[in-house]
Amino acid sequence: MTAIISFIAVLLLVAIGYVGGSAGPSVRFLFGVVIPYAAFIFFVGGLIARIMKWASSPVPFNIVTTTGQQKTLPWIKHSKIESPYSAFGVVIRMALEILAFRSLFRNLKTQLHEGGRVAYGEAKWLWMAGLAFHYSFAIILFRHLRFFIEKVPVAVQMTDMLDSFLQIGAPLLYATDVVLLGAVTYLFIRRVAIPQVRYISLAADYFPLFLIFGIGATGVLMRYFTKTDIISVKMLAMGLISFKPVVPDTIGAMFFVHLFLLSVLFAYFPLSKLVHMGGVFLSPTRNLPNNSRAVRHVNPWNYPVHVHTYEEYENDFRDKMKEAGLPVEKE
Amino acid sequence: MKIYNGGPIFLGILVFLAIALFPFYNNFGKVNAKPEPKVDTPAIQEYEKANGKKECIESKEWMRGEHMQILNQWRDSVVRDYNRTYKSNSHPNAAPFNMSLQSGCMKCHSNKKKFCDECHNYLSVKPYCWDCHIQPEEKEEVKS
Ligand code: HEM
Numbered sequence: 001m002t003a004i005i006s007f008i009a010v011l012l013l014v015a016i017g018y019v020g021g022s023a024g025p026s027v028r029f030l031f032g033v034v035i036p037y038a039a040f041i042f043f044v045g046g047l048i049a050r051i052m053k054w055a056s057s058p059v060p061f062n063i064v065t066t067t068g069q070q071k072t073l074p075w076i077k078h079s080k081i082e083s084p085y086s087a088f089g090v091v092i093r094m095a096l097e098i099l100a101f102r103s104l105f106r107n108l109k110t111q112l113h114e115g116g117r118v119a120y121g122e123a124k125w126l127w128m129a130g131l132a133f134h135y136s137f138a139i140i141l142f143r144h145l146r147f148f149i150e151k152v153p154v155a156v157q158m159t160d161m162l163d164s165f166l167q168i169g170a171p172l173l174y175a176t177d178v179v180l181l182g183a184v185t186y187l188f189i190r191r192v193a194i195p196q197v198r199y200i201s202l203a204a205d206y207f208p209l210f211l212i213f214g215i216g217a218t219g220v221l222m223r224y225f226t227k228t229d230i231i232s233v234k235m236l237a238m239g240l241i242s243f244k245p246v247v248p249d250t251i252g253a254m255f256f257v258h259l260f261l262l263s264v265l266f267a268y269f270p271l272s273k274l275v276h277m278g279g280v281f282l283s284p285t286r287n288l289p290n291n292s293r294a295v296r297h298v299n300p301w302n303y304p305v306h307v308h309t310y311e312e313y314e315n316d317f318r319d320k321m322k323e324a325g326l327p328v329e330k331e
Numbered sequence: 332m333k334i335y336n337g338g339p340i341f342l343g344i345l346v347f348l349a350i351a352l353f354p355f356y357n358n359f360g361k362v363n364a365k366p367e368p369k370v371d372t373p374a375i376q377e378y379e380k381a382n383g384k385k386e387c388i389e390s391k392e393w394m395r396g397e398h399m400q401i402l403n404q405w406r407d408s409v410v411r412d413y414n415r416t417y418k419s420n421s422h423p424n425a426a427p428f429n430m431s432l433q434s435g436c437m438k439c440h441s442n443k444k445k446f447c448d449e450c451h452n453y454l455s456v457k458p459y460c461w462d463c464h465i466q467p468e469e470k471e472e473v474k475s
Contacts, residue, residue, distance in 0.1 A: 044351055048344055055340045056332045148354035150363055152455035160455065167459065170399035227396030231366060231450055238363045241354045250392070281343055300335060 003192060006206035010214050013264055014257050021256025025247065031256050032236055033245040039263035046270025047278055054282050058300035064288040067106070071291070083290045090289050097286055101131055126190065133183035136176035137212070139163060140219075143174075147230075147237040169224070177220050184213045208274055211265050218258040228252035366453040369445040374438050387439075388428050390421045399458075405430040432464050441467040 020031035068082025084090045096102045109123040143159055146152045164172035188209050191201045222228050232248035233255055239246040269275065281287070289295075314321070314328055321328050334340070370385060379385050387394045388401070408414045409430055416427040417435075429435045440446045443466055451457065 044348070047347070051340065051344060052332070052334070055334045055337065058333075058335055145354070146455050149357060150361060157455050157457070161457070170403040171456075229392075229395050230454060231395070234454060235363075235365055238358065241358050242361070242363060250395075278343075278347070282340070300333075 002201065002203040003206045006203050006210050009207060010210040010261075013211075013261055014214060014218075017257035017260030018253050020260060021251075021253030025249065028247050028249075028251075028256065029245075031260055032247040032251075033240065035263045036240065036259060039266040043266040043269050046267075047275065050270050050275050051278050051282070054279065059284045059288070060299045060301055062288055062290075062292040062297040063284050064290045064292075065285040066290050070293075072293075085289055085291050085294075087289065090287060094281070094287055098280055101127055101134075103286075104130055125186070129183045129186045129190070132179050133187060136180040136183065139176045140174075140180060140216075143176075147234050148241055150238065171223060173224070177216070177223075180216050181213065181220065184209055184216065188213070204272060208265070208268070208272065211261060211268070214261045215258060215265065218254055218261065222252075222254050222258060226252065226254050228255045366449040368447075368449045369442055370440070372439060372441045374441060378439065382425070386422055386425065388417060388419050388422075388425075388435075393421065402432060402436070402460075405432070405435075432460060433467075437467050442469060443467055444469055 017031065020027055066079075066083035068079025069077060070083045071078040071085040078085065080086075080089050081093050081096070084093050093102075104127040105124070107123045107126055109121040111119050111121060113119055139159060143156060143163065145156050146160070149156070163174045163176050166173060166175060188206070191197050191205060191209075222230075229248070229250040229252070232250045235246060235248055236251065265274075269277075311329075314330065318328055318330070375385060389397075394401075405417065408417075415430045417430045418427050419425050429438075437443065447458075
């Protein structure tokens with residue numbers, strides 16, 4: 001049900017983008033310039049606001065989670081990355097987490113066997129599809145820089161060339177287009193096909209999947225099927241980034257669907273689970289060193305407690321203590 | 332609002348801004364030229380004299396988006412079916428065209444650098460066709 005609602009929502013967005021793109025010049029200006037600017041400002045501002053909110057929440061305990069031997073006695077082998085002790089170890093651990101999705105790699109499948117025996121099996125598909133999805137998304141975004149830089153840098157050209165090395169058709173097929181749409185499709189099927197996962201899936205899980213699929217699909221349609229004048233698209237893109245916006249009228253409506261879905265994605269980003277892009281860096285279970293035996297982690301919530309020391313106590317009661325024959329430290 | 336661990340977090344935000352705003356500051360203060368493919372080659376002028384107008388094998392708007400696809404179709408048609416003549420759909424009165432990259436398109440568009448490359452460089456499109464097919468000689472380019 002939630003999946004169907006999200007699907008209809010994205011279809012509606014496609015329709016809005018299409019109608020906007022087919023309308024007169026002022027509406028096209030709204031969809032080609034005003035909405036993208038607004039969405040971009042909201043994306044950058046919103047993401048920073050979310051990060052500041054996280055940064056203002058204290059971490060009361062050292063809650064690092066580890067999967068390796070803590071640094072202890074010199075003759076016990078220390079697992080430097082799984083249970084990092086130094087800042088360097090933490091950096092390596094975070095890099096592996098962000099670039100290789102290490103904790104997702106440990107994903108397990110729990111099965112109940114006959115006689116109530118529980119067994120854990122490998123479940124690497126989620127990790128693989130997640131990695132494939134994120135990397136193809138990043139590569140596509142990087143390739144899109146050709147619309148935003150006048151003299152396209154060599155790095156972008158090389159990526160373009162490697163991505164189309166299969167030399168299928170004209171214009172050449174990009175491998176990442178196939179991988180992106182395939183991986184998003186898998187991630188969706190996983191959510192509906194596995195009962196436990198379907199049970200915990202919300203509209204907020206389906207909606208971004210459909211939205212990203214929509215962006216990819218409209219891009220693919222534009223490149224291989226319906227075509228649009230992409231020379232004019234570059235003029236629009238360059239106009240946006242140099243604050244001299246133009247909306248050439250040779251751009252087809254499909255581009256406006258692409259751009260509108262993208263604007264929605266950007267605006268939705270800081271409000272949704274997609275902020276994990278920034279959040280992953282701030283996960284205390286990953287980014288703290290496991291040095292709680294060596295370094296005292298002071299809870300920032302601690303308020304100043306009035307402590308009455310023994311010395312003060314003795315000062316208060318010295319006479320009475322002497323009378324009662326109790327030993328005192330100072331005469 | 333008290334900020335904890337501000338140092339690395341602000342550094343991270345700076346890196347994020349540097350990436351997100353890259354296109355803006357990278358292009359700052361530059362003047363952007365748009366490509367203007369030239370269609371004034373001798374072959375096209377001859378065609379204009381004979382037929383009274385400049386025209387491509389199909390309408391200009393259609394060619395903009397679809398020329399790579401038609402080249403692909405031409406290639407298949409010639410190499411697989413041995414069919415070398417192309418009848419235009421949008422110019423029904425035009426004489427059939429020779430389905431060929433080198434002696435079709437490039438006969439009219441003999442100014443590759445000022446035509447095909449003008450657009451392709453703008454968007455960094457690098458057709459690999461010229462690994463095998465021969466580019467038209469462009470004398471005026473050599474001089475300048
Ligand atoms: C999250 C951001 C975006 C994603 C995931 C995305 C995705 C895609 C994909 C998968 C394609 C198919 C062809 C290819 O891979 O190059 C494509 C094409 C295209 N995209 Fe995007 N896109 C994004 C942002 C943008 C933006 C900001 C623009 C505005 C300039 C844009 C304009 C285009 C155009 C004009 C094409 C057709 C390219 C061609 O015909 O070669 N896209 N997009």
